[in-house]
Each structure stands twice: as structure tokens, then as C-alpha cells.
Amino acid sequence: MADYTKYNGVAAADIIKIDGVAVGSIVKCDGATKPSSGATYWFAVGDDRRVGYITDADLKAGNDWTDYDSFQGGSSPNPSSSIDHISVAYGKDENGDEIWVGTYADDSCELSYKEGIPSSGPWTGVNSLSGGGGLTGRRDQVQWGNDVWIAVGKMGGPDVFRSTNGKDWSHVDVSGASGINSERAYALASNGTGTWWFAQQNRIYQSTNDGSSWSLLHTLLDSSNADPGDIRVLAYTNSTLFAGVNGGECFTAAASDLTDWSTETTISNHGGACFQFDTRVAAAGGRVIAVGGQLKSIIDINGKTITVVENGVDFISGTTHGTLSAISTDGSGTWCVACFTGDMFFSTDNGVNFSASEQNMGGKDMLDCAPNVYLPL
Numbered sequence: 001m002a003d004y005t006k007y008n009g010v011a012a013a014d015i016i017k018i019d020g021v022a023v024g025s026i027v028k029c030d031g032a033t034k035p036s037s038g039a040t041y042w043f044a045v046g047d048d049r050r051v052g053y054i055t056d057a058d059l060k061a062g063n064d065w066t067d068y069d070s071f072q073g074g075s076s077p078n079p080s081s082s083i084d085h086i087s088v089a090y091g092k093d094e095n096g097d098e099i100w101v102g103t104y105a106d107d108s109c110e111l112s113y114k115e116g117i118p119s120s121g122p123w124t125g126v127n128s129l130s131g132g133g134g135l136t137g138r139r140d141q142v143q144w145g146n147d148v149w150i151a152v153g154k155m156g157g158p159d160v161f162r163s164t165n166g167k168d169w170s171h172v173d174v175s176g177a178s179g180i181n182s183e184r185a186y187a188l189a190s191n192g193t194g195t196w197w198f199a200q201q202n203r204i205y206q207s208t209n210d211g212s213s214w215s216l217l218h219t220l221l222d223s224s225n226a227d228p229g230d231i232r233v234l235a236y237t238n239s240t241l242f243a244g245v246n247g248g249e250c251f252t253a254a255a256s257d258l259t260d261w262s263t264e265t266t267i268s269n270h271g272g273a274c275f276q277f278d279t280r281v282a283a284a285g286g287r288v289i290a291v292g293g294q295l296k297s298i299i300d301i302n303g304k305t306i307t308v309v310e311n312g313v314d315f316i317s318g319t320t321h322g323t324l325s326a327i328s329t330d331g332s333g334t335w336c337v338a339c340f341t342g343d344m345f346f347s348t349d350n351g352v353n354f355s356a357s358e359q360n361m362g363g364k365d366m367l368d369c370a371p372n373v374y375l376p377l
Contacts, residue, residue, distance in 0.1 A: 038332030039371030043118055045070075045085035045102050046342065046366040049078075052358075053119045056371075059336065059346050059357055066119060067362035070102070070112065074122030079109040086153075087279050087368045089375075091144020094165035098372065101149060101166045103139040110135045111142070111151065113166050117372075130168035135161060141198075141278045143375060145190035148210045152185040152198045160185075160198065162211045178216040179203050187278050189234035189241065191255065192376050197241065199231035204243065206258070220251060223263045233275045236376045238286030240301045244275030250288075254303035262304040268312020270295045273324075279368045280324070284331040284377035289351045291315065291324035291337055298351055316354055321345070326368040331377030338366035 042059055044052040052065040071078040086103045093099040093115065100114045102123065112123040127135055137154025139161065149163040158180050160172040174180055180200065187199040196207045197217065206217035220243060222228040228251075233244030239255040248269030253261045267274055273292025275281065281290045287309075288299040298309035315324060315337070322339030329335040335347040337354060342361035345354040 037373075038334060039330035039373050041117065041119075042328075042336050042369060042371050043088060043090070043100060044326075044336075044338050044344065044361070044366045044369040045088045046338075046362070047084045047364040048082055049085070049104075050362045050364040050366075051085075051102075051118065051123075052342075052344075052361050052366065053117075054357070056330075056334070060334075060348065062355065062357055064358045065344065065361050067364075068120060070114075070123045071125070072122060074124070077109045077125040077127045078112070079104045079106045079125065083109070084365075085367050086138065087141055088370050089142045089144055089149075090370050090372050091149060091166060091374065092147060093167065096147075099166045100370075101142050101144075101151075103142050103151065103153070105138055107136075107138055107154075110138050110153075111169070124167070126167070126169060129161075129171055131170060133171070135159075135169065140184060140186045141188040143188050143190055145192045145196070145375060146194045146210055148194075150188060150190070150196055150198075150211045152188050154184055155180070155182050155200065158182065160211070160214065172211060172214070174205070174214045177205055177214050179219070180205075183230075186230070186232045187234040187243075189236045190376060191236050192374070197234055197236075199234055199243065201230050202227045202245075204231065204234070204241075204258075218253075218259055218261065220245075220261065222249065228264060233278050233281045233290075235278075235281055235283035235288055237283040237288070238302055240286070240303055242281075242283060242288055242299075242301055244281060244290065246275055248274050250275070250299065250306065252301045252304055252306055256303075260304070262306060265299075265306045265308060267297045267299065267308070268295060270297070270312060270324075274312075279326040282327045282329045282335065284329045285350075287350060289327055289329070289335060291327045293323060294321075296324070296327075296351070316345070316356075319356070321356075321359075322365070325366065328368075328370045329377065330371040330373045334371075336369050336371065338369040340365040342366050344369075 111126040139151040139153035249264040270292035322341030344357040
């Protein structure tokens with residue numbers, strides 16, 4: 001079904017909530033899909049606390065990004081100047097205002113946040129829980145949905161962290177969930193209306209109460225009834241949950257029955273980088289794009305149906321660029337890709353063709369990127 005244009009006579013662009021649900025968290029309304037307004041700006045994070053900012057118009061014009069040290073002039077706690085980012089996400093604080101949360105390859109300042117448009121100025125570091133105690137380990141992925149933030153990573157507790165404003169974090173004890181161990185959790189996804197998933201090894205855990213408690217949902221097996229390997233990627237789009245395994249295989253299930261999964265589809269593993277991290281995959285409108293090495297793959301998903309559009313093709317034929325490290329999309333057909341060496345690219349035709357934005361931004365590797373839109377798309 002097509003996008004809705006009005007609801008109860010109100011134009012889609014003017015809708016803030018429907019039946020108490022924020023429009024950013026609505027996937028469908030009376031069977032019609034939500035129209036995407038797209039991003040107004042994009043953000044990237046990289047090595048040595050470096051970050052980058054650009055408006056959507058400047059991105060598409062091929063103009064340079066604004067880049068800066070995210071803790072220059074900031075106060076403690078903060079990661080040292082040689083600490084790299086892992087991921088970044090966009091969402092809301094307790095007042096419904098925009099806020100960004102970044103994660104670091106650091107066990108002493110695992111998170112930071114920036115309120116408002118992050119075009120300049122220092123971020124605020126977080127390394128302790130709101131009730132006391134430490135975060136205890138770096139976070140590999142963070143995401144916002146339905147007025148809740150969730151961050152996963154090291155599982156020394158075992159540990160999942162939750163926030164309602166992106167600034168103050170609490171520990172959620174998941175030790176009672178079946179099969180949980182001390183292995184890291186790399187993958188995280190949300191349906192935007194209160195259901196969350198994270199993966200550990202080949203197991204997918206689910207929360208249906210905005211991350212307050214978790215249980216084992218499904219243990220992923222391949223067509224030989226064997227463990228396919230570690231799930232490093234989860235994505236939600238088109239009422240479908242997507243799982244990518246580190247070896248290059250992917251699986252899907254319809255949101256209506258997340259115990260019934262497709263058989264594996266094997267994607268070119270891009271030199272071992274295809275589904276290595278959540279940051280290397282983005283999804284919107286039923287399309288999943290994975291990047292890594294010098295290659296990209298495009299996969300369209302609908303329930304248990306997986307259609308491979310491109311399988312490990314050259315990202316841009318004949319063009320020299322850094323190793324592809326991250327991809328994001330605003331759901332309106334625009335996709336942004338970050339690379340080692342700080343090369344940045346964009347697509348306006350739903351990921352089929354990419355053009356260069358800035359090259360060698362700040363002289364640093366860029367490790368993740370995101371637009372100012374709310375997931376899922």
C-alpha cells in the first residue's frame with residue numbers, strides 16, 4: 001500500500017502523534033506506510049574523538065563537512081584524544097528534543113551525548129550509571145526508539161544499558177535470559193513501538209516492554225540445522241527483522257512470527273567485512289544495503305523473502321576510496337557512506353549509484369554516520 005498523505009484531515013507533514021504514538025515511531029497507519037521527509041543534516045564519527053557535520057543540501061552538492069574534536073574544550077569524563085568512536089545514533093531526550101549519542105572503543109568513557117544540532121562544540125561524556133556504579137564496558141551499538149535508548153556491547157555483567165533521555169543510564173540485568181554468557185553483543189534493532197532485539201552469538205533476545213526485561217526469542221540455525229556463526233547485524237524494516245551473520249549469510253523473519261525464519265542467503269563477505277558490524281548495514285523501505293572493503297550488496301526483504309539485487313559489486317567502479325566502514329539512510333532514497341581515510345559518499349537513487357562528498361575528512365578514519373531521522377525506516 002502507498003504512503004498515507006493525511007490522517008483525520010491533517011497533512012502528513014503536520015502530524016506529531018497518532019493515537020498517542022510519536023510519528024517518528026509509526027511504521028504503518030491503517031495499513032498505509034509512513035511517508036519519509038528525509039534528513040536535513042547528517043553526522044559522522046571517527047578516529048581520535050573526531051566528528052563531522054553537514055547539511056543535506058551541502059552533502060548533495062558535494063561540499064565539505066565541518067569536522068572537529070568532540071571533546072575539545074569539554075570537561076571530564078572524556079575519552080583520551082587517541083580513542084576512536086564505534087557508533088552514533090540520533091533520537092530524543094526526556095523533553096522530546098533532539099539528542100545524539102555516540103559510543104567509544106573505551107572502557108572508561110563508553111558513551112557521550114550532544115544535545116541539539118551537533119555542528120560544533122564539546123560533547124558530554126558518560127561512564128557511570130545514574131544510580132551509581134560504572135557502565136562496565138564499551139558499547140558496540142546504541143539506538144533510540146519509542147522514547148527509550150538502548151546500548152549493547154560487552155557483557156561482563158551481563159550488561160544491557162537503558163536510558164529515557166540519552167544522558168542518564170541504568171543497568172538492565174539479563175543474566176536470567178536463556179543462554180546468556182559473557183560474549184559481546186554487537187547487534188541491536190527496534191520496531192519503534194516498544195519491541196527491541198539484540199543478538200549474542202547465534203541467539204536473538206527480545207524485549208516487548210521498551211528494554212526493561214529480555215528473554216530468548218530464537219536460536220538461529222542454517223538449512224543444515226547447524227549454528228551459522230555469530231549474528232553481528234540486526235535491522236528492522238518493512239515489518240521484517242533481518243539478521244546478518246559474520247560469515248556472510250543473512251536470514252529474515254516477518255514481524256508477525258519471529259520464530260519462523262528464512263533459510264540462509266549467502267552474500268559476498270566483502271573480504272570478511274560484510275556483516276562484521278551493525279554500522280556497515282542500513283535499512284529502509286524494505287531495502288538493506290551492506291558495505292565493506294571496496295564492495296556493496298543490496299538486498300530487498302519482505303518477511304521470509306530475500307531478493308538479492310546486488311551481491312558484492314564494486315562500490316564505485318574505477319574510483320579510489322578508503323575501506324568502506326559504515327552506511328546510513330534517511331528513508332527518502334538518500335544513503336550516506338563513510339570510509340577509512342575519511343572519504344564520504346552519498347546516493348540519491350536508493351543506493352544504486354554513489355557520488356563523492358568530501359575526501360579525507362579531518363585526515364581521520366570515519367567509522368559511522370547517521371542522519372537526523374528516527375529509526376526504524
